[in-house]
Amino acid sequence: MFFATHQLVVALLLLSLRVRAGIVERVKDLPKLSYDFVIIGGGTAGNVVASRLTEDPSVSVLVLEAGGLNTGIENVSIPLQCPILTPNTPFDWNYTTTPQVGFNGRSVIYPRGHILGGSSSVNFMGYTRGPSTDYDRYAAITKDPGWSWERLLPYIFKNERWVPPADHHNTSGQFDPSVHSTTGVNFVSLPGFSHPIDQKIIQTTKDLPEFPHLVDINAGSPVGIGFTQSTIGNGARSSSATSYLSPQVIKRENLFVLLNAQVSRVLSQGDVSGKISFGVVEFTDGVGGPTKQVSAKKEIVLSAGSLATPHILLNSGIGNKTELEEIGIKTVVDNPSVGKNFSDHTATGLQWLVNSNLTLEHLHRDPAFFESELEQWEKSKTGIFTISTFNNIGWLRLPANSTIFQSSPDPSSGLKSGHFELLFTNGISRPPFPATGNFLSISVGLVSPSSRGSISINSTNPFAPPLINPQYLTTDFDIFTVREGIRAARRFVAGPAWKDYIISPVQNGTKDDELDVLIRGSAGSIWHGCGSAGMTATDAGYGVVDPDLRVKGVEGLRIVDASVLPIVPAAHPQAAVYAIAERASDLIKQAWNQK
Ligand SMILES: Cc1cc2nc3c(=O)[nH]c(=O)nc-3n(C[C@H](O)[C@H](O)[C@H](O)COP(=O)(O)OP(=O)(O)OC[C@H]3O[C@@H](n4cnc5c(N)ncnc54)[C@H](O)[C@@H]3O)c2cc1C
Ligand SMILES: *[C@@H]1O[C@H](CO)[C@@H](O)[C@H](O)[C@H]1NC(C)=O
Ligand SMILES: *[C@@H]1O[C@H](CO)[C@@H](O)[C@H](O)[C@H]1NC(C)=O
Ligand SMILES: *[C@@H]1O[C@H](CO)[C@@H](O)[C@H](O)[C@H]1NC(C)=O
Ligand SMILES: *[C@@H]1O[C@H](CO)[C@@H](O)[C@H](O)[C@H]1NC(C)=O
Ligand SMILES: *[C@@H]1O[C@H](CO)[C@@H](O)[C@H](O)[C@H]1NC(C)=O
Numbered sequence: 210m211f212f213a214t215h216q217l218v219v220a221l222l223l224l225s226l227r228v229r230a231g232i233v234e235r236v237k238d239l240p241k242l243s244y245d246f247v248i249i250g251g252g253t254a255g256n257v258v259a260s261r262l263t264e265d266p267s268v269s270v271l272v273l274e275a276g277g278l279n280t281g282i283e284n285v286s287i288p289l290q291c292p293i294l295t296p297n298t299p300f301d302w303n304y305t306t307t308p309q310v311g312f313n314g315r316s317v318i319y320p321r322g323h324i325l326g327g328s329s330s331v332n333f334m335g336y337t338r339g340p341s342t343d344y345d346r347y348a349a350i351t352k353d354p355g356w357s358w359e360r361l362l363p364y365i366f367k368n369e370r371w372v373p374p375a376d377h378h379n380t381s382g383q384f385d386p387s388v389h390s391t392t393g394v395n396f397v398s399l400p401g402f403s404h405p406i407d408q409k410i411i412q413t414t415k416d417l418p419e420f421p422h423l424v425d426i427n428a429g430s431p432v433g434i435g436f437t438q439s440t441i442g443n444g445a446r447s448s449s450a451t452s453y454l455s456p457q458v459i460k461r462e463n464l465f466v467l468l469n470a471q472v473s474r475v476l477s478q479g480d481v482s483g484k485i486s487f488g489v490v491e492f493t494d495g496v497g498g499p500t501k502q503v504s505a506k507k508e509i510v511l512s513a514g515s516l517a518t519p520h521i522l523l524n525s526g527i528g529n530k531t532e533l534e535e536i537g538i539k540t541v542v543d544n545p546s547v548g549k550n551f552s553d554h555t556a557t558g559l560q561w562l563v564n565s566n567l568t569l570e571h572l573h574r575d576p577a578f579f580e581s582e583l584e585q586w587e588k589s590k591t592g593i594f595t596i597s598t599f600n601n602i603g604w605l606r607l608p609a610n611s612t613i614f615q616s617s618p619d620p621s622s623g624l625k626s627g628h629f630e631l632l633f634t635n636g637i638s639r640p641p642f643p644a645t646g647n648f649l650s651i652s653v654g655l656v657s658p659s660s661r662g663s664i665s666i667n668s669t670n671p672f673a674p675p676l677i678n679p680q681y682l683t684t685d686f687d688i689f690t691v692r693e694g695i696r697a698a699r700r701f702v703a704g705p706a707w708k709d710y711i712i713s714p715v716q717n718g719t720k721d722d723e724l725d726v727l728i729r730g731s732a733g734s735i736w737h738g739c740g741s742a743g744m745t746a747t748d749a750g751y752g753v754v755d756p757d758l759r760v761k762g763v764e765g766l767r768i769v770d771a772s773v774l775p776i777v778p779a780a781h782p783q784a785a786v787y788a789i790a791e792r793a794s795d796l797i798k799q800a801w802n803q804k
């Protein structure tokens with residue numbers, strides 16, 4: 210017995226050594242300081258590109274990631290623990306927004322994954338592709354049909370590996386197999402644990418015609434309510450680090466990942482055929498360590514996310530010349546679009562006191578129950594810990610005759626897109642947990658905002674945080690839509706299925722001005738920001754990257770992350786980020802004639 214255990218420990222040790230072969234923490238452990246590609250950020254998109262480019266053994270890739278390793282952290286793997294991974298933890302960048310006028314001057318938290326896998330290692334795992342028309346709009350903005358829904362589907366399928374839910378329940382009627390792929394890389398599944406409210410939600414979609422039932426939320430036309438799909442497989446979180454950097458990939462001899470390496474700037478080495486060329490990256494060797502440099506023989510790929518990518522560009526002198534001069538940064542490339550046109554989602558939480566004790570409150574109030582569920586997860590990867598905080602989700606449109614359309618154009622991409630989202634939680638999912646009572650929560654998200662904000666800097670110190678100013682709820686359309694979303698959520702729970710369940714609402718007020726007090730006083734971000742380094746047509750008069758994601762007007766620099774999506778999708782964006790990273794990998798391979 211002892212011997213067997215001992216052998217197991219040795220085997221595990223060897224395995225963990227091998228898993229980490231390509232991942233190092235200090236520059237001195239790297240074999241060289243020059244690679245074909247240097248990828249900035251080992252996050253959602255960056256790891257896709259690293260994994261795909263190193264399929265060709267003749268190509269060398271270095272990933273520079275500011276955070277640490279994702280493995281060996283149980284709470285990162287346990288889906289239901291997602292709400293405690295941020296904010297203000299070792300896995301978070303700990304950002305807050307600037308004071309938001311639309312939030313009565315409040316600053317709100319803006320978590321970002323500071324860990325291998327980036328935000329895919331800390332997010333809530335909802336897998337929502339959004340409306341097909343969002344992608345068709347990207348194709349129109351870039352004049353590149355390659356970004357259309359139809360042409361991206363093969364890349365969506367390259368990413369998705371559809372697997373059974375943790376409880377292996379009969380999923381017939383809960384999704385449409387014809388729009389899913391079982392051969393991709395990143396696990397996607399239906400909820401592996403059901404809450405008592407799930408059936409009431411589905412029943413309401415049958416009782417109230419205003420709320421159509423969606424068999425599959427990811428078929429390209431998501432107006433209605435259905436079961437959530439999540440980046441979860443075998444009961445655990447599937448991130449870009451667990452999937453695209455699997456042990457098989459990490460052991461490739463041409464792939465290197467340097468952790469604790471915070472990039473400050475990209476540096477140019479002069480002109481190539483009349484264009485400024487970038488080929489050097491400056492970063493810290495260890496947390497807060499001295500800065501070092503590496504070079505990229507072919508390209509630098511910026512995948513630091515929609516906050517850090519514009520931040521690094523601005524630090525490097527790529528931005529609005531007037532604004533860079535005001536701070537005292539020498540302009541290398543005058544591109545006034547860097548950091549602008551940031552679009553993001555807000556959410557307002559609603560709760561109702563309910564007549565049940567089978568809500569998440571129970572889990573958080575009964576330590577014995579919590580422990581036994583945790584043990585069950587550890588033993589068999591089943592039970593309540595295998596799911597995220599929402600088993601059902603839906604998107605809805607304002608009626609076409611809404612008064613707002615007399616004064617504001619419709620910012621959504623068309624009839625297949627929601628204007629707002631309802632996200633259903635069986636209780637309160639994140640601390641502080643209430644001492645008494647059991648609750649139903651519906652989060653009302655604004656998914657087609659017309660407000661636009663910015664990411665900027667106010668310091669020559671590249672390690673100072675960026676200023677995050679999403680300008681939430683600063684248009685008439687945005688506040689109107691959130692009010693209507695709240696009214697819709699209330700009509701939903703007034704359906705017959707909830708008759709003996711709902712006791713009373715937590716939030717009162719029905720008039721516009723009462724709702725505005727609630728919204729502006731309590732709404733937060735749901736951290737979906739996009740567009741801060743947007744892609745546009747080659748001949749457009751604005752935009753940061755061209756349709757091939759190369760930074761306009763320069764050589765050697767490409768951007769692959771959420772910042773290139775010129776408008777935030779009317780969905781949680783990780784599915785879109787994975788898809789564009791898959792296509793970007795092909796674009797890079799084609800540009801360099803690689804396998
Ligand atoms: C708490 C939370 C919950 C969310 N829930 C969902 C959800 O349920 N569903 C969904 O679809 N989306 C969700 N999102 C959003 C989604 O996760 C992101 O839109 C997506 O992961 C962004 O991918 P990315 O590649 O652009 O950036 P990231 O995945 O954030 O990757 C950026 C990487 O770059 C690294 N980096 C940044 N700056 C530097 C630097 N200077 N030097 C070196 N490395 C750097 C970061 O550490 C990170 O690893 C959530 C986000 C958060 C924060
Ligand atoms: C995981 O989260 C729980 C809270 O639910 C906390 O008590 C525990 O310390 C965390 N585990 C680790 C290793 O951080
Ligand atoms: C975020 O805050 C936590 C808790 O204080 C800290 O451990 C972590 O290092 C911070 N993250 C960064 C990137 O500084
Ligand atoms: C699953 O449910 C469907 C529809 O209810 C039924 O037709 C099918 O036989 C079930 N499959 C299994 C394996 O039980
Ligand atoms: C650049 O910034 C200045 C100062 O904020 C602003 O007035 C100007 O309009 C910006 N240029 C463009 C093209 O956006
Ligand atoms: C922001 O986007 C709009 C198009 O939606 C464009 O007209 C404008 O020039 C962009 N602004 C900047 C500073 O790039």
Ligand SMILES: *[C@@H]1O[C@H](CO)[C@@H](O)[C@H](O)[C@H]1NC(C)=O
Pocket residue numbers: 566571
């Ligand atoms: C939940 O409610 C039921 C019925 O009222 C009761 O029998 C049970 O003891 C309660 N469970 C807990 C954990 O409070």
Ligand SMILES: *[C@@H]1O[C@H](CO)[C@@H](O)[C@H](O)[C@H]1NC(C)=O
Pocket residue numbers: 608610611612
């Ligand atoms: C919109 O149309 C519906 C159905 O015809 C009607 O009940 C409603 O009053 C109209 N709303 C407005 C603002 O005109």
Ligand SMILES: *[C@@H]1O[C@H](CO)[C@@H](O)[C@H](O)[C@H]1NC(C)=O
Pocket residue numbers: 307667668676
């Ligand atoms: C930059 O902005 C931050 C946050 O608003 C502020 O604390 C800091 O003092 C500003 N720095 C400069 C140099 O203006």
Ligand SMILES: *[C@@H]1O[C@H](CO)[C@@H](O)[C@H](O)[C@H]1NC(C)=O
Pocket residue numbers: 714715716717
């Ligand atoms: C809402 O109304 C109920 C019943 O009238 C009351 O008990 C509750 O305190 C009110 N809540 C708020 C936030 O005003």
